[in-house]
Amino acid sequence: MGTKMDFEFIKEYIPLYIEAAKLTVRIALIGILISIALGFLLSLIRYYKIPVLHRIAGGYIELSRNTPLLIQLFFLYFGLPRAGIILSSEACAIVGLTFLGSSYMAEAFRSGLEAVPDSQLESGLSLGLTRFQVVRYVLMPQAVTISIPAFAANVIFLIKETSVFSAVALADLMYTAKDLIGLYYETNEALFMLVAAYLIILLPISILFSFVERKVRYAGFGD
Numbered sequence: 001m002g003t004k005m006d007f008e009f010i011k012e013y014i015p016l017y018i019e020a021a022k023l024t025v026r027i028a029l030i031g032i033l034i035s036i037a038l039g040f041l042l043s044l045i046r047y048y049k050i051p052v053l054h055r056i057a058g059g060y061i062e063l064s065r066n067t068p069l070l071i072q073l074f075f076l077y078f079g080l081p082r083a084g085i086i087l088s089s090e091a092c093a094i095v096g097l098t099f100l101g102s103s104y105m106a107e108a109f110r111s112g113l114e115a116v117p118d119s120q121l122e123s124g125l126s127l128g129l130t131r132f133q134v135v136r137y138v139l140m141p142q143a144v145t146i147s148i149p150a151f152a153a154n155v156i157f158l159i160k161e162t163s164v165f166s167a168v169a170l171a172d173l174m175y176t177a178k179d180l181i182g183l184y185y186e187t188n189e190a191l192f193m194l195v196a197a198y199l200i201i202l203l204p205i206s207i208l209f210s211f212v213e214r215k216v217r218y219a220g221f222g223d
Helices: 007-047 053-065 067-083 089-115 119-124 132-167 175-183 187-221
Strands: none
Touching: 007 053, 007 089, 007 132, 007 175, 007 187, 053 089, 053 132, 067 187, 089 132, 119 132, 132 175, 132 187, 175 187
């Protein structure tokens, strides 16, 4: 017979998970916002093939996407102090998430930019629009619309990746679950609250992005 779930234990430690969830969401939000800004800049550099910067951006993206976040965090938290650079757990988490996330966001935005036909850009220029106006009114709206599915997938992916932050002693959701399991051996209850917390965070985001994607696609390509 399976063991029963201890709901009194769950009730007692829900506040601890709420605090851990707040920390997880805050760091994820900061990291994702910076990732979007940096990723957008990287995508423009690669799309327009800006000399020198194009190669640097490409190397950055390859390095970021081909190394696990956990290894990046270990380097930031345990490796940098040997060079005299000491970062807090939160700073390591934000930097690591940004380093990983910006490369994925860059590729998402770049795929959107490259999907816009050159004929539309040429048509905009022939109508008397400046290059900046063509980028703003023709290129970017379509590129962003096309990028939404990949963008949404990246946001969800990055939030899931926060589960490795506990490796640098950050008191996030995973750290809290592992701590409770180690102290009280209430594995089922601790993992149940962990899964529930991530589901509560991710499900509304997934639903929101699905709604936004339908609306934007209808507005951009309907009629």
